[in-house]
Amino acid sequence: MLIGHMKEIVRHPVKSFSGESVRKSKIMDYGLYGDRGHAYLDESKKQNFLTITQFPEMVRYKARYIGEELLDEYPEVEVITPEGKIYDWEDEELIKEMENKSNRKISTIEYPPSHVPIGPIAVENIQLVTDASIDYLQEIWGEAEVDFRRFRPNLFISLKEKKPFIEEEWIGKRIKIGSEVEIELVGHCKRCMIITVNPDNAERDSSLHKTVIKERKNNFGVYASVIKTGDIHVDDEVHLLD
Template sequence: MLIGHIKEIVRHPVKSFRGESVQKNKIMEYGLYGDRSHTYLDDTKKGDFLTITQFQEMVRYKARFEGEESLDKFPKVEVITPEGKVLDWEDQELIEEMESKSKRKISTRKYTPSHVPIGPIAVEHILLATDASLDKLKELWGKEEVNMRRFRPNLFLSLKEKRPFIEEEWIGRRIKIGSEVELEFVGHCERCMIITVDPSNAERDSSLHKTLIKERNNNFGVYASVIKTGDIQVDDEVHLLD
């Protein structure tokens, strides 16, 4: 059954940085190629991942791959700082800037195209959200706009039938994207404080989180596991399988 199409594909080369919207991407066994493949570690906390939870301004740094994509090696990762500088993700200038702002000692870790563990991604392979649910949440929140980037989904679906939160009814079922990829919905995405941080200015507004807790039991979006790998692209049809 046709349920919609892929409206946007977003991968995050660096965990907790703003991701990049891409026209096409390979689905690996661990999720989107390169998603959360590069991470910063908070050495003041024995090497835990540094995230927006500890350093809110991470949302204002944008990471992107630059160069040819390969299954042997990730392309170079460039970071655009809030001030517009373009630096390599391991550039000492960037590290020192982040250490100064966050008041933490920072180191780096990266993975390979064939193996990105679940840990950096948090729970599951892929996070999906839908346009109808985002529109409904905007209505519930009562603000002018809800930026989709607050929720950091990998796949943003445009539904054929605009039923808010219908994706939660699909948990336990599978979808097919394009001609190759199959995913299985496995659970709700329970939200944390990260959604309170405005991606444009890193300012916090706890009312969004309170609305989600009250109206949706603190859930928004659904996690999916990869069943069949392959290539996907924007506008691919999405079918719910029997």
């Protein structure tokens, strides 16, 4: 059954940095190619990941892959700072800037393109949200426009029937994207303070999280596991499988 189309595909080459919207992506066993393939570690926290939770301005740093996407080696990872400077993700000047802003000692970690483990990827392989759910949340929040990037999904689906939160009814079922990829919806996405951070200016507004807690029991979006790998594209049809 046709349920919609792929509206946007987003991967995050560096964990907690702003992701890149791509026209197509390989779907690996672990999710989108290179998603959270690189991360910064907070050395003051026994090498825990440095994230937006500790350093909200991370959301204003943009990361993207530049070059051919090989299965044994990543392309170059380019970072654009909030001030518009461009660095390689491991550039010492970039790391020093982030250390000064966050008041933390930072190191780096990279995972191979063939396998990004649970850890840098939060729970399951892929996170999915729908346009109808975003639109409805904006209505009940009643504040500024709800930018879907606050929720850091990989897949943003435009529904044929605009029924808010219908994705939660798909839990336990499989969907097919394009001609190759199949994923299985496995559970709700519990939300944290990260959704309070505006992706453009890093300003925080706790009222959005309070709305999600009150109206949706702190659930928004769903997680999925990869069943069949392959390529997906923006505008691909999305089908719910029997």
